Amino acid sequence: GAGVSQTPSNKVTEKGKYVELRCDPISGHTALYWYRQSLGQGPEFLIYFQGTGAADDSGLPNDRFFAVRPEGSVSTLKIQRTERGDSAVYLCASSSFGGAAYNEQFFGPGTRLTVL
Amino acid sequence: QQQVKQSPQSLIVQKGGISIINCAYENTAFDYFPWYQQFPGKGPALLIAIRPDVSEKKEGRFTISFNKSAKQFSLHIMDSQPGDSATYFCAASGSNDYKLSFGAGTTVTVRA
Numbered sequence: 001g002a003g004v005s006q007t008p009s010n011k012v013t014e015k016g017k018y019v020e021l022r023c024d025p026i027s028g029h030t031a032l033y034w035y036r037q038s039l040g041q042g043p044e045f046l047i048y049f050q051g052t053g054a055a056d057d058s059g060l061p062n063d064r065f066f067a068v069r070p071e072g073s074v075s076t077l078k079i080q081r082t083e084r085g086d087s088a089v090y091l092c093a094s095s096s097f098g099g100a101a102y103n104e105q106f107f108g109p110g111t112r113l114t115v116l
Numbered sequence: 117q118q119q120v121k122q123s124p125q126s127l128i129v130q131k132g133g134i135s136i137i138n139c140a141y142e143n144t145a146f147d148y149f150p151w152y153q154q155f156p157g158k159g160p161a162l163l164i165a166i167r168p169d170v171s172e173k174k175e176g177r178f179t180i181s182f183n184k185s186a187k188q189f190s191l192h193i194m195d196s197q198p199g200d201s202a203t204y205f206c207a208a209s210g211s212n213d214y215k216l217s218f219g220a221g222t223t224v225t226v227r228a
Contacts, residue, residue: 043205100214
């Protein structure tokens with residue numbers, strides 16, 4: 001049974017460019033989360049999907065960030081006009097059910113984004 | 117602002133020793149307190165979790181102590197082993213809330 005996978009594992013881009021980060025959750029998990037982990041910090045919540053819909057996107061820092069999950073499985077985090085401050089590890093997690101954190105969230109290895 | 121404060125930032129312990137990591141929170145709505153373990157290049161993995169209806173939970177060498185009145189909780193790693201060397205994050209969440217608020221993390225190094 002595969003865990004949560006994320007691609008690419010590393011992404012280096014230039015300031016102003018557009019990037020897409022992909023997350024493949026555990027099969028059958030209906031809930032999917034994106035977190036951002038800056039150097040030396042704990043993960044910070046970005047967005048939560050229940051099925052195909054974004055149930056809560058309150059953690060997205062601004063409108064340059066957008067995420068989709070069109071078929072209720074794979075999700076893509078999209079960042080437009082990247083800035084150096086966007087450099088971080090972007091973590092994806094999934095859980096079998098949403099609604100409560102005690103439904104264990106299983107994390108992927110993350111995508112390390114570096115904006116030059 | 118950070119809703120969960122974690123200390124120390126790092127610690128070094130001898131093999132067989134006890135590692136202690138402390139966390140404090142302000143939000144009284146929090147009622148689920150998990151600890152995550154993260155190895156370099158990997159995502160965090162749930163280690164152990166506690167609800168406020170108990171003051172202590174033990175799983176193997178890992179124990180969570182919880183003090184509801186002080187709004188503090190801690191992780192004790194007994195008989196620390198080199199394989200325990202990792203970064204540990206405490207976290208908290210409210211009832212029926214899916215968001216986890218993480219502490220800043222503690223890097224534990226166990227010397228053989």
